[in-house]
Amino acid sequence: MDNRFRKINRLLSEYSLGNFNKKLRISSRMDEVDAFIMGVNMLGEELKDKTISRDYFNNIFNSVSDMVFVLDKQGKIENMNVSVTNNLEYDLPSLKGKVISYLLDKSQPDWFNHILQDMRASRTSNYEGVFKTKNKNNIPVLISASFLIGENNTKGGVLLTAKDISIQKKTQNMVLKAIIETEEKERIRFAKDIHDSIGQQLSAIKFYIGASADAVEDPRQKSILLKANAALVDVQADMRNICFNIMPKSLEFFGLVKAVEELSSKNELLGRIDITINEAPDFPRMSLQQEFALFRIIQEFINNALKHSKADALGIEFKYRKKMAMISLRDNGIGFNMSTLRNHGMGLSNVRSRIRPYNGEVDIISQPGKGTRYEISIPMDNNE
Numbered sequence: 001m002d003n004r005f006r007k008i009n010r011l012l013s014e015y016s017l018g019n020f021n022k023k024l025r026i027s028s029r030m031d032e033v034d035a036f037i038m039g040v041n042m043l044g045e046e047l048k049d050k051t052i053s054r055d056y057f058n059n060i061f062n063s064v065s066d067m068v069f070v071l072d073k074q075g076k077i078e079n080m081n082v083s084v085t086n087n088l089e090y091d092l093p094s095l096k097g098k099v100i101s102y103l104l105d106k107s108q109p110d111w112f113n114h115i116l117q118d119m120r121a122s123r124t125s126n127y128e129g130v131f132k133t134k135n136k137n138n139i140p141v142l143i144s145a146s147f148l149i150g151e152n153n154t155k156g157g158v159l160l161t162a163k164d165i166s167i168q169k170k171t172q173n174m175v176l177k178a179i180i181e182t183e184e185k186e187r188i189r190f191a192k193d194i195h196d197s198i199g200q201q202l203s204a205i206k207f208y209i210g211a212s213a214d215a216v217e218d219p220r221q222k223s224i225l226l227k228a229n230a231a232l233v234d235v236q237a238d239m240r241n242i243c244f245n246i247m248p249k250s251l252e253f254f255g256l257v258k259a260v261e262e263l264s265s266k267n268e269l270l271g272r273i274d275i276t277i278n279e280a281p282d283f284p285r286m287s288l289q290q291e292f293a294l295f296r297i298i299q300e301f302i303n304n305a306l307k308h309s310k311a312d313a314l315g316i317e318f319k320y321r322k323k324m325a326m327i328s329l330r331d332n333g334i335g336f337n338m339s340t341l342r343n344h345g346m347g348l349s350n351v352r353s354r355i356r357p358y359n360g361e362v363d364i365i366s367q368p369g370k371g372t373r374y375e376i377s378i379p380m381d382n383n384e
């Protein structure tokens with residue numbers, strides 16, 4: 001047998017092992033076998049080029065610090081870079097074939113479809129989300145996605161990158177916290193000023209008017225002075241309410257639940273609404289700042305219920321589950337549609353930003369005709 005066939009055989013087995021550098025020399029015969037050898041050599045060149053570009057791609061793929069996923073059209077993970085393992089502690093075999101939303105901290109079955117829809121509408125598809133690591137730690141991420149364009153310009157799978165934004169989030173939260181705390185401090189000062197200066201002076205005026213009413217003989221004058229006195233009592237009560245709304249003293253001394261009870265009783269006394277409060281015995285005390293944040297949210301909830309809902313009953317529930325302080329707020333009013341809400345007030349967006357610095361969350365759930373619910377949760381560990 002022609003010795004060259006044996007050589008070709010050996011060369012092909014080298015190629016199959018990924019060694020594409022070898023080539024066979026063409027003999028002086030220049031016959032069909034040599035033509036075949038030329039073909040095999042060309043195959044080697046081509047395979048070498050492909051391998052170089054594959055290695056080049058793999059190098060980039062694995063050296064970027066962002067997590068990169070190659071997904072199929074259903075969002076199933078086909079491949080991922082080293083950064084995913086570094087960040088989320090999963091290796092490829094344990095994630096291969098799983099749908100990408102498996103990594104989200106909360107179950108959102110439609111999540112990948114939303115991404116696809118956004119990409120089809122060629123909107124920039126950037127999302128903030130939270131990935132859960134194998135050891136159940138949360139990592140906030142900025143996700144962007146694009147179609148992988150295959151041969152003939154067809155859309156293949158999806159390339160999804162996720163950037164760890166924990167540091168940015170932490171800084172954002174610190175800034176937010178500082179702003180809110182400064183604002184609360186300013187409110188405390190303001191309430192104290194009103195209470196101490198105007199409050200004192202009102203008491204003095206009331207005393208003088210009372211004394212004059214006692215002293216005058218003329219019944220008409222007496223009745224006017226008594227009316228003035230009664231009006232002053234109302235002013236004092238209003239002032240106390242205003243001070244309480246700006247800065248509830250009971251919050252500092254007796255905690256969130258007592259302050260909410262006081263806030264509720266003021267609204268109930270005004271005959272406006274029936275408020276039921278339930279507190280689980282293990283509902284925890286928190287830092288003053290956290291309790292302030294929660295108080296402001298409950299205050300906004302009650303104000304919104306009074307202003308918009310036409311409800312006649314509110315329920316406020318304080319619970320403690322799995323190291324989370326949870327507060328449910330409900331009204332039985334007309335409800336509203338979150339997605340078609342045009343004239344957003346400050347209220348609802350403030351509600352979210354108040355709790356964010358403490359890694360808490362507020363779900364606002366409302367439907368026309370079905371009332372409104374806020375579900376608040378705030379973790380009791382690792383939240384500074």
Ligand SMILES: Nc1ncnc2c1ncn2[C@@H]1O[C@H](COP(=O)(O)OP(=O)(O)OP(=O)(O)O)[C@@H](O)[C@H]1O
Pocket residue numbers: 304305307308309310331333334335336341343344345346347348349372
């Ligand atoms: N409990 C509720 N029942 C019915 N509609 C509500 C309720 N809470 C809010 N809304 C609707 O949502 C809108 C936005 O509420 P949001 O608290 O953000 O603003 P606002 O109360 O109008 O103004 P602000 O809070 O800034 O004083 C309201 O204008 C109202 O239409």
Ligand SMILES: [Mg+2]
Pocket residue numbers: 300303304345346347348
């Ligand atoms: Mg409001």
